[in-house]
Amino acid sequence: MVEAAAALVYVVEDDPEVARLVSLALRDFGFACETFGDGAGVLRRLQMEQPDLCIVDLGLPDMDGMELVREIARRCSCGVLVLTGRGHTVDRVMALEGGGDDYVVKPFEPRELVARVRSILRRRGAVAPGMAPLQRRHARFAGWSLDCAANLLRAPDGTETLLGTAETQVLRAFLERPHQILTREQLMGARDLSPLDRSIDVRISRLRRKLEGDAQNPKIIKTVYGAGYMLAAAVEWT
Template sequence: MAEAPSALVYVVEDDAEVSRLVVMALQDFGFMTETFGDGGSVLRRLRSEKPDLCIVDLGLPDMDGIELVREIARRCSCGVLILTGRGHTVDRVMALEGGGDDYVVKPFEPRELVARVRSILRRRGAGVPGAAPLQRRHARFAGWSLDCAANLLRGPDGTETLLGTAEAQVLRAFLERPHQILTREQLMGSRELSPLDRSIDVRISRLRRKLEADPQNPKVIKTVYGAGYMLAAAVEWE
């Protein structure tokens, strides 16, 4: 059975230590993450990519967090979990009425936070690591399309190829973050990848043989020397 595609979670938190703790907890359970230190940066990011869920701190340096929750809800159909030090009932009510799905007060237990994230995603039908796929999601890029639920890659000429789970996992990581440099650790979903582990390079090579007209001169999956790899194509989700 194909694995469920991992959900992409945006963490909007100006406290670097709290952000690190949240990201570590999410990645330990297979989620993909992207972090933002203020509201403006996440709103700019939403123009090009939509996450499955946003975790939002209300005490941001550039704008009111409740207003950010409302703006995210207006621009995106993703789930929203509020993570804040504000425990007042009025803040909770305003945040939930403004578009939040759940409300967690700091300090928090990381495993409980992950449980709440998973609960929101299940209700919304997004990809929860370790859970059965709740809906089929298709991504189109550079003339290709990927059925993420079936790991089925369809070429510009209509030819279909069934990807192995490992290859599909890497391709999905690229599709979730087009035009971004991804490290080998991000692509493998591991923070402690050995420098001698070349498995990711093997997977990239296999994908290039399928996607590239000239795998030795790749145009879709590019190598950024000393940094990682990047998908150089626009992605549309259906």
């Protein structure tokens, strides 16, 4: 059975040392993490992929942190934790009312920060490292269904096909994040994937031959040139 993907956290912090400290703490506890030095960078990234949680500093070089918290809340359903040197009550209230889930004042204890991240994800139903994952086995999409435990793909007409483990892993990655652009590295579950490694393209080609009426003009698994691939279908889990 495919393991649940690590919860993804975006860290928006213009102080490189603080960003490094937060990232190390998160990765030490099993989270996936990306860092951004300004608000514009994370807003661009949100167009490509939405995280499970954002950690946002209020003192950013290009925009007001409160504005960024509100914009993230408007664009994304992820959790938001404000990490800032501002300890005034009015800042705390504004951040929480603007869409923040929690508020941590610098200096901070890394393990407490991780505990607060876990707490937000737990309240939102996301799976954080060390938390028991939801046992989601069957997925329905575009008339198809996948039994993730048995690697069994069922067509709209009832025809069943046994998928290989690698194909099931890729298809489940799509089903876990429909309508989101996934990079080749994310689909392979590997970091620093060589540009010459075409394994993922082969797996997607095999899936398209099974899922698509015309594999050359796919409607379910779409290519987003220069970015990755996307599942263009609603998904229902049971």
